Amino acid sequence: MDKKLPVAILGATGLVGQRLTELLANHPWFEISALAASDNSVGKKYSDAANWHLPSALPDSIRSMIVQPCEPRFDAAMIFSALPSEVAGEIEENFANAGYMVSSNASNHRMDVDVPLVIPEVNSDHLDLIRVQQARRKSAKRGAIICNPNCSTIHLVLALKPLADQFGLKRVMVTTMQALSGAGYPGVAALDTLDNVMPYIKGEEPKLETEPCKLLGKLEDDRIVDAKIRISAACNRVTTRDGHLETVSVELEQKSNLDQIRQSMIQFTSVPQALKLPTAPDHPIIVRDEPDRPQPYLDRDVEKGMASVVGRLRECSVLDYKFVVLGHNTIRGAAGGTLLNAELLVAKNFI
Amino acid sequence: MDKKLPVAILGATGLVGQRLTELLANHPWFEISALAASDNSVGKKYSDAANWHLPSALPDSIRSMIVQPCEPRFDAAMIFSALPSEVAGEIEENFANAGYMVSSNASNHRMDVDVPLVIPEVNSDHLDLIRVQQARRKSAKRGAIICNPNCSTIHLVLALKPLADQFGLKRVMVTTMQALSGAGYPGVAALDTLDNVMPYIKGEEPKLETEPCKLLGKLEDDRIVDAKIRISAACNRVTTRDGHLETVSVELEQKSNLDQIRQSMIQFTSVPQALKLPTAPDHPIIVRDEPDRPQPYLDRDVEKGMASVVGRLRECSVLDYKFVVLGHNTIRGAAGGTLLNAELLVAKNFI
């Protein structure tokens, strides 16, 4: 790539926006041309507007950028949306209608029939839904919205993908232990989390029970036919900073054995690896054989936070097999996933 | 009861032993006649030997008791064992053989065919296995061992009992988020738990998958016929002090509806309530209807830590229903459970 593509970040001051800014600060393909956020940040220097929560230091060139309003007037080849769902729906449509390609982390449009919901290792072919979206939403010119799934969904589906491909998936039970950063900032009150677990995350379980079926579904003609998988989720908030941990049990269509399951995960590689996308992990699934891994503190940052880490693979006496999966929720589960989607769009010439 | 029964505590200096001491310090039926522990505590004042971890204050009469060796020479009508499993097996047998009734919290003898594994609300009739045990182990005189189940098992089975009785249980999936006190003291290293979850607790899952089948089994002639329930468990250690939280999904034999399930739990009452045992909770199962309860910090101490608190009762798309259950792990899940077993023994004239 001769020249870096200019990109803008919507919702740049929030936790996911900060992660995106961090990841894009030294990206080989993209360079930040605009940082945008809500009215009370507009006009401020980014370093003043963002209550920076990451230990890393930002380049001065970015720290001193003036925060812009979220209006579709940017010199940008790609828009990253880290907006909260209260406002993301309409703003993202405005950008798409104005001809921008929007890679979104928000939940609003994920289940729209003409919006690709994409994990590049799982369903990169769903990007063709962009043509449908552009045809249907006449005003869109070359603009479109593509979505990143929920932070817990991404790591669940990454771990399930090789099983779905090789053995067929029938039923999945998952209990999550999700990190604080998933609730943004200020997010969870310290008094709710010290010496405590919150056994409920508003709106989370339905996402985890439906998004995987779209992700593992098939693009037929101009629509996604959802995978026929029954999923039951129980979502909890625990006292970790980053890294969602999930206990998973699966029922397969074709009987297999533990070693085959394990091998299917270890050997799993896909489009982003083949295309050598800059943010793609070498190994999208890491399998640990120690009895007490993965652990959030020790394993969330492997492959720069872009892999899912599987452990404790064993038989399940109710369904067929069970395991634990861990993944970084604000990197691969949000900012990094959105970025990988954008890299895929470039590599596939949607930009 | 005219005069209090003298009782001794084995393993009195550990966390569960401390809870037992606390619960027995003002008990209407029992009074502590001896505190026993391992060699490095023997001969010390109890307050010096026990690294006391509870905010409550002990009576001076107990603080100044001299710790005894775990040898069957006590003036005691009942022995409470809070011994670690490394030594409990043989010591408890020694006491039973010497004619003492031992109410144990240790795992060693739980699955012995002639040892009753008892939750008084669930299977008080299993106490009759004591006759079998005494007959089989000739030397036992009037002594015997009865066991308390694992701390996670107790709360799971308390919540399952009304479902098993009224609807029949086929399959159960459970993921636990267990408190630090379950590992004793010093137990878990702070560095392993700060900003982390341990997805593994050694030996815990097999207990949770087998003990409920014995507890919900039927005493036929002189043996327990295990309930035919398939259980799959995933056990995790989280950063709470007390209170094990469990997400549970169940498959029932007879189809039911959410309201019937809920009512069966709310209305559940059993032998300890009918006998008005001193440590029995008024309501062994508390059902909370708020979306975000039970929480360990807020709910573990309800009914003085002797109840199981159920919440988030809802349908499960993989099995039939799912819910969350929370219970205090060192009170009902250990010391309080052992004490309630002892009260049941007295009320049923086994002492």
Place this chain on the structure above:
Amino acid sequence: MDKKLPVAILGATGLVGQRLTELLANHPWFEISALAASDNSVGKKYSDAANWHLPSALPDSIRSMIVQPCEPRFDAAMIFSALPSEVAGEIEENFANAGYMVSSNASNHRMDVDVPLVIPEVNSDHLDLIRVQQARRKSAKRGAIICNPNCSTIHLVLALKPLADQFGLKRVMVTTMQALSGAGYPGVAALDTLDNVMPYIKGEEPKLETEPCKLLGKLEDDRIVDAKIRISAACNRVTTRDGHLETVSVELEQKSNLDQIRQSMIQFTSVPQALKLPTAPDHPIIVRDEPDRPQPYLDRDVEKGMASVVGRLRECSVLDYKFVVLGHNTIRGAAGGTLLNAELLVAKNFI
């Protein structure tokens, strides 16, 4: 007391308001006649308006009370104010002007020259400032405002009081490690406190450096002459739920020795103990001799949270002596302190 006095709580839904409600739910002298809070709580049942954060259960009679606006129209002999400082100043004046006696936890009027700032064990005679206040503020009828000091100040000054009396105080250095509940709810964001310490609490250090001088000052004629003590404070927020811990070094006017210092604290008793006020601790200062006490988790609830716990008393190579003091910040440091002030008002016939 033949009949309980009706009392109202302003700011009843916040953390301190909840503690007050809890303490007043079964009080021998007072009964709650009204619970008041801000507009978005008015008209709701108390149990719906307050996000109840305490493990204890409330009586149904209080749970079902309808929250009132903070207007001086209550049938109440005493008003407790747990209002935030943003609104407390004016509302408390409105009540005082309307003839109510207001026992306040807010900081607004603490340093007013005609408002008694009181710790009953320290300066109960300052209550006579009420006559000055009533004379000066003509409209006050029998109403007045009396204040409770800052939560860290209370425990610092309780520990300093016997030293000031017996040895004279010249200089004090204090570093606090304050609990999360001091910031209210939602208060501190979990992400700011997990694996972190906040070395700054807005507005806290000036309070800790000035309030003790008024508290330890002398009422002369119609004004308080501040004690001449130089105090330097460094305030930090740590990850405890309740219990402010403070390291303190003092310089005394008369040289002493460690045993005299220790005895002065152990033997300290004062007006509330003499008057047997219902909420008064038997021992306002507890001295622990173990090297590693007091600890917030183990010691904050001693004397029902109404005592200050001192430990690690030793010589200081820069000033004269140093020690650690711990106290419950929302009980004695706030709600319980406000209540003890109200009991003192009753006992001294100001009501």
Place this chain on the structure above:
Amino acid sequence: MDKKLPVAILGATGLVGQRLTELLANHPWFEISALAASDNSVGKKYSDAANWHLPSALPDSIRSMIVQPCEPRFDAAMIFSALPSEVAGEIEENFANAGYMVSSNASNHRMDVDVPLVIPEVNSDHLDLIRVQQARRKSAKRGAIICNPNCSTIHLVLALKPLADQFGLKRVMVTTMQALSGAGYPGVAALDTLDNVMPYIKGEEPKLETEPCKLLGKLEDDRIVDAKIRISAACNRVTTRDGHLETVSVELEQKSNLDQIRQSMIQFTSVPQALKLPTAPDHPIIVRDEPDRPQPYLDRDVEKGMASVVGRLRECSVLDYKFVVLGHNTIRGAAGGTLLNAELLVAKNFI
């Protein structure tokens, strides 16, 4: 340097040993030739013997090294000692006597009159004490021991050094809030630290009150004349993983003003910066002007954990000035400090 110098690590399996191994794995001057530890690790692969607690991955070449006994038979130009103090004293002497240069993190020999206690930015000239040590301890050949101070001392003294040089230091009060990793692994029990602060760290305060006087002392003839500074320390353990936070008040000999104090710290640079030692931070003292910094989570890793971060510089009403200092306790405060000492030894031709 043409060829890397072979080095050995004693106590390589502990927390500080792991940090040393990590820092040395890709060092430009040194390469690890041996990893040594106690008997129960000897003969095992390093990755099996060390319960690896750092998120970073080690090179396979190091993971597979076989752990050696701590006997002076290594092919090594430098010995790093991360031994616990129970055994460090004698083992380090054995190595020094056998002709090895030992850069130690242990406390045993720190206050020996002929052992240099060194922070390279503070007292690099004290290295000349090595000649004294070698002359006095005849058997030492070219071997010697040099020591790194206590983890809290290092950051305190780094921050104090420019003040001592420019304004003279008379008295220092310091309260520490120290991280869990300072106690090693398993170290602090989780139950002691959850919702708690430990107001005592065994043996820590005397180190903090004496080591700075040696560090800031003057080498005269063949001995160190201690600086005449009175220091009072109060040490606490809080629930952070890494990063000791300290509140500090100082009394100076020459009166100054806040801006001069601030400038002296910002502009401070010393021998390691001039010599461009590989592990030296560009800025040994970072000054933050925000009111709420430094914070352990956000600031401990600045300059790769090798700097001290100062904030909240302000006047003190008891002494002259006060501030907060934070530093990484296992990097600059231990492993990194020991490594920087070793680099200084090389640069100064002691190797």
